[in-house]
Amino acid sequence: KTAVNKAKTMVPGDDKDGMVINDVEEIDMAADWSPDSWSSKPIKQDVVYENEDGLKDAVAKLSKLPPLVTPKEILKLKEHLKDVALGKAFLLQGGDCAELFDYCNPKNIEAKIKLILQMSLVLIWGANRPVVRIARIAGQFAKPRSSATEVVNGVEMPSFRGDNVNGFAATLESRKPDPSRLVAAYFHSAATLNYIRASLSSGLADLHSPLDWGLGHVITPSIKEKYERIVTRVKDAIRFMHTVGIDTDRGVETVEIFTSHEGLALEYEQALTRMLPPPKDPKTLFYESILTPPLTLSDPSPRASERGFYDTSAHFLWIGDRTRQLDGAHVEFFRGIQNPIGIKIGPTMKPDELVDLLNIVNPNKEIGKVTLISRYGAAKIASLLPAHIAAVQASGHVPVWQADPMHGNTKSTSSGVKTRHFEDILSELRQALEIHRAAGSFLGGVHLELTGEAVTECCGGAGGLTEQDLGERYETFCDPRLNEKQALELAFLVAGFYRD
Ligand code: PEP
Numbered sequence: 332k333t334a335v336n337k338a339k340t341m342v343p344g345d346d347k348d349g350m351v352i353n354d355v356e357e358i359d360m361a362a363d364w365s366p367d368s369w370s371s372k373p374i375k376q377d378v379v380y381e382n383e384d385g386l387k388d389a390v391a392k393l394s395k396l397p398p399l400v401t402p403k404e405i406l407k408l409k410e411h412l413k414d415v416a417l418g419k420a421f422l423l424q425g426g427d428c429a430e431l432f433d434y435c436n437p438k439n440i441e442a443k444i445k446l447i448l449q450m451s452l453v454l455i456w457g458a459n460r461p462v463v464r465i466a467r468i469a470g471q472f473a474k475p476r477s478s479a480t481e482v483v484n485g486v487e488m489p490s491f492r493g494d495n496v497n498g499f500a501a502t503l504e505s506r507k508p509d510p511s512r513l514v515a516a517y518f519h520s521a522a523t524l525n526y527i528r529a530s531l532s533s534g535l536a537d538l539h540s541p542l543d544w545g546l547g548h549v550i551t552p553s554i555k556e557k558y559e560r561i562v563t564r565v566k567d568a569i570r571f572m573h574t575v576g577i578d579t580d581r582g583v584e585t586v587e588i589f590t591s592h593e594g595l596a597l598e599y600e601q602a603l604t605r606m607l608p609p610p611k612d613p614k615t616l617f618y619e620s621i622l623t624p625p626l627t628l629s630d631p632s633p634r635a636s637e638r639g640f641y642d643t644s645a646h647f648l649w650i651g652d653r654t655r656q657l658d659g660a661h662v663e664f665f666r667g668i669q670n671p672i673g674i675k676i677g678p679t680m681k682p683d684e685l686v687d688l689l690n691i692v693n694p695n696k697e698i699g700k701v702t703l704i705s706r707y708g709a710a711k712i713a714s715l716l717p718a719h720i721a722a723v724q725a726s727g728h729v730p731v732w733q734a735d736p737m738h739g740n741t742k743s744t745s746s747g748v749k750t751r752h753f754e755d756i757l758s759e760l761r762q763a764l765e766i767h768r769a770a771g772s773f774l775g776g777v778h779l780e781l782t783g784e785a786v787t788e789c790c791g792g793a794g795g796l797t798e799q800d801l802g803e804r805y806e807t808f809c810d811p812r813l814n815e816k817q818a819l820e821l822a823f824l825v826a827g828f829y830r831d
């Protein structure tokens with residue numbers, strides 16, 4: 332109380348008296364964890380900054396900036412994911428492999444959001460359950476790479492590690508890690524998120540007009556026709572509700588879209604990790620009390636189970652397949668945050684190891700806290716997924732099971748272009764659905780790399796893209812993404828599985 336009152340009368344930054352009260356006695360959490368405890372653990376995919384002072388400055392700056400998302404929103408997503416884990420909702424997650432600062436423009440953001448809305452409409456209709464939407468956006472900048480360096484035009488240089496680390500331009504200068512990019516990442520995330528929030532609150536997702544979401548590039552008549560059939564039914568349902576006197580002005584005019592990215596750059600994640608309730612440092616409290624609203628207005632102190640550290644850079648963060656070592660820095664960071672988290676699991680994951688990992692990041696076995704994102708490849712899933720499901724079932728953990736049918740199916744064409752075949756993506760997804768069903772489990776969601784633009788990066792699909800067509804609009808800066816047509820086609824496949 333005293334701290335709150337003092338904070339209100341203090342000018343932020345005015346701590347001339349050196350008065351810093353850092354009282355954390357109310358916080359009940361792992362005593363051996365702190366937002367920077369990861370830094371004493373072995374780390375994979377580390378970025379080495381020559382400019383150490385620049386890195387310190389960037390982290391100090393980020394630590395003072397407002398949270399991008401609030402604990403209240405994070406907890407809401409956690410509730411939704413609990414429903415997904417229990418089979419009461421479906422999770423759709425998608426976006427770019429590598430988001431660029433350049434994608435922070437209205438056209439690009441709108442195209443992606445509209446595609447996610449279209450896909451979720453198809454999935455709601457098909458799976459007959461609510462869809463939780465998480466975009467890989469507003470922060471999906473950092474990329475793990477299989478090789479730290481690459482040779483471009485005969486010159487060996489550091490690989491592109493994502494826009495928050497270095498530049499894509501193939502020069503030694505641009506590939507040098509620049510810590511000020513971490514701050515630029517924050518501002519690009521903030522601008523993107525602001526546009527998403529503003530568009531949604533202005534009716535972008537209004538169910539009264541799902542046709543306005545536009546099927547810009549969907550020229551394949553069969554998909555267009557199927558989509559329009561669903562839209563007609565939705566409109567009929569809304570008209571019917573209106574006729575019988577149910578209020579259709581509220582509840583169908585917007586939706587929630589949550590944000591996510593791979594939590595790879597731990598300096599950045601650490602700087603945006605905030606404690607709830609805020610520490611009793613008047614300076615911090617001045618901001619937090621305004622910008623992190625109490626969970627309920629009548630009860631400003633969060634419930635014991637809600638206290639802790641929240642990574643406010645996004646609602647949902649995941650650990651990549653290359654950084655999930657049990658004793659590594661990333662697992663250390665992730666075990667201390669309250670956010671719902673994802674873990675990518677690929678072919679090298681052993682069933683015992685998977686259970687050990689769940690025990691570390693989710694010792695209380697909170698339902699839906701962890702989303703297991705499987706990405707084995709169409710040829711391997713049948714021999715790997717059943718043992719993972721069995722081990723998790725026996726452990727008593729109840730995660731969300733999500734299929735990422737993209738990352739195990741990356742191939743190079745004969746001319747060296749990275750691509751994925753739609754048939755492989757479809758095959759891994761269909762197998763995931765069937766294997767879960769046969770194991771008395773269920774697939775809770777899909778994780779896709781997609782874009783609302785009409786790119787030509789993945790082969791196949793109803794549009795019949797061939798390897799020769801890839802050059803037409805091959806624009807990704809990392810992995811090949813589904814275009815609008817291919818993404819919708821996939822949504823129809825999942826919808827069909829549930830309806831049949
Ligand atoms: C990704 O999702 O872009 C990625 C790098 O995935 P994974 O960690 O599964 O390879």
Ligand code: MN
Pocket residue numbers: 428429738780809810
């Ligand atoms: Mn990727």
